Amino acid sequence: MNISAKELAQWLDGNRKVEVVDVRREDQRKQWPLRYLETLETNLDQLSPEKLKTTTVLICQFGIITQRWIEAEDPDEVYNLIGGAQAWNAYKKDERDLSRYSRQMVLPEIGEEGQRRLLESKVTIVGVGGLGCPAAQYLAAAGVGKLCLIDGDVVDITNLQRQPLFRSDRIGDPKSDVAVESLSGLNPDCAVESIHTFISEENCQKLLAGSDVVLDATDTITARRLMDEYCRRKSIPLIYGGLYKFEGQVSVFHLNGGPSYADVFPESVTGGGTCSDDGVPGMLPGIIGSIQALEAIKVILGITPNLSGKLLLYNGLSHTMEQIELNV
Amino acid sequence: MTIQVTVRCFSHVREALGKNVLKLELEDDTDTFTVEKKIREMAGDNLDGITLRVAVNSEYMPEPIALKNGDEVALIPPVQGG
Numbered sequence: 001m002n003i004s005a006k007e008l009a010q011w012l013d014g015n016r017k018v019e020v021v022d023v024r025r026e027d028q029r030k031q032w033p034l035r036y037l038e039t040l041e042t043n044l045d046q047l048s049p050e051k052l053k054t055t056t057v058l059i060c061q062f063g064i065i066t067q068r069w070i071e072a073e074d075p076d077e078v079y080n081l082i083g084g085a086q087a088w089n090a091y092k093k094d095e096r097d098l099s100r101y102s103r104q105m106v107l108p109e110i111g112e113e114g115q116r117r118l119l120e121s122k123v124t125i126v127g128v129g130g131l132g133c134p135a136a137q138y139l140a141a142a143g144v145g146k147l148c149l150i151d152g153d154v155v156d157i158t159n160l161q162r163q164p165l166f167r168s169d170r171i172g173d174p175k176s177d178v179a180v181e182s183l184s185g186l187n188p189d190c191a192v193e194s195i196h197t198f199i200s201e202e203n204c205q206k207l208l209a210g211s212d213v214v215l216d217a218t219d220t221i222t223a224r225r226l227m228d229e230y231c232r233r234k235s236i237p238l239i240y241g242g243l244y245k246f247e248g249q250v251s252v253f254h255l256n257g258g259p260s261y262a263d264v265f266p267e268s269v270t271g272g273g274t275c276s277d278d279g280v281p282g283m284l285p286g287i288i289g290s291i292q293a294l295e296a297i298k299v300i301l302g303i304t305p306n307l308s309g310k311l312l313l314y315n316g317l318s319h320t321m322e323q324i325e326l327n328v
Numbered sequence: 329m330t331i332q333v334t335v336r337c338f339s340h341v342r343e344a345l346g347k348n349v350l351k352l353e354l355e356d357d358t359d360t361f362t363v364e365k366k367i368r369e370m371a372g373d374n375l376d377g378i379t380l381r382v383a384v385n386s387e388y389m390p391e392p393i394a395l396k397n398g399d400e401v402a403l404i405p406p407v408q409g410g
Contacts, residue, residue, distance in 0.1 A: 127410050129410055130409070130410060131410045132410070216410075217410050218410050219408055219409055219410035220408060221406065221408050224408070241410065242406070242407040242408055242409060242410065243407055243409035243410060244339040244340070244405070244407035244408075244409055245339070245343075245409075247338065247339050247342075247407065248407075249404075249407055263390075264381060264388065265379070265381060265406040273408070273409070274408060274409050274410070275409040275410065278409065280409055285409075285410070311388070311404070313338055313404065318348070322336075322386070322402075323386065324383045324386055324387070324388050324402065324404065325383075325386060325387045325388060326388045327387060327388060328388060328390055
């Protein structure tokens with residue numbers, strides 16, 4: 001059984017009789033003492049289910065070891081603290097329960113500090129289609145604080161095969177509105193805004209201003225060029241994704257003065273058809289949109305290496321990935 | 329003197345030639361522009377209107393460069409589906 005840091009705090013505030021046991025190593029207890037929490041300290045190998053007489057909450061560093069122990073021993077009335085000491089201390093800092101992020105906070109590249117930075121960040125996704133749907137889902141779940149979804153289109157029956165935020169009963173409704181509704185129950189930490197319009201020269205600045213990252217999930221090169229130019233001027237990282245049948249491309253543009261879309265594909269180029277024209281298996285935008293979302297959080301958190309200065313080429317038939325160095 | 333280069337085909341190029349990879353035997357000092365022209369000829373009219381970007385040995389080349397024996401040339405069209 002699992003409980004969150006917030007639930008444990010409520011139990012203790014409500015004077016519920018509960019034994020809290022810190023099973024971490026001595027060095028971990030010293031380095032990360034538990035804030036405002038009285039515990040028994042013991043090693044997990046000295047613990048047996050018979051010794052635990054009352055309701056007990058076990059705390060390890062990240063809530064993983066204790067969860068495994070409980071699954072193996074199956075004791076009565078023993079709970080694992082989700083996210084462990086890290087989640088408890090994060091909660092006690094500002095009463096914000098970060099336990100839902102414990103599986104990513106355990107990564108040293110993210111940690112509690114990175115999670116808080118994600119919660120303060122704003123990502124704008126232009127295009128809520130094949131790429132925008134998975135990217136929005138994963139970014140909302142990851143705890144990006146503000147997500148702005150821009151699309152002037154309405155849900156069409158042919159979108160449903162690859163855009164899982166939409167259902168048959170919403171055909172004809174604005175995509176950005178339906179996406180916000182679908183995401184609303186996913187993560188209360190993430191405020192999702194719908195802007196039902198197409199990006200244009202007139203509204204580009206207004207729509208993209210204040211974004212930490214812009215995610216390009218459009219299906220026209222004209223829209224891409226508008227974003228590229230604005231993001232270049234404002235030095236906003238632009239996470240590019242594009243599809244052709246079973247293939248996809250991803251890159252990060254304008255990061256710390258890095259290359260732009262226009263450097264790689266200059267003004268004169270044409271780009272073939274859209275997914276509607278050429279066809280696409282629904283999973284392909286799922287993969288490419290997820291890679292874009294991953295690059296977005298890496299850029300926000302300064303995690304390297306990333307795809308700045310590189311063009312990733314993915315082939316969904318052979319499952320090969322190649323990177324082209326963009327020394328421009 | 330001739331050189332051998334490998335051409336890696338992406339998206340529209342792959343489709344037009346029906347191949348992921350092909351080997352070309354070329355005159356010494358052939359440049360990437362000539363390779364692109366050759367590929368377009370092989371593709372008939374299937375690459376008309378499609379601009380290709382070129383990388384040599386996984387490095388983007390904005391301008392044509394002379395090729396060496398064993399070089400790997402990638403031809404990459406822009407894609408716009410989303």
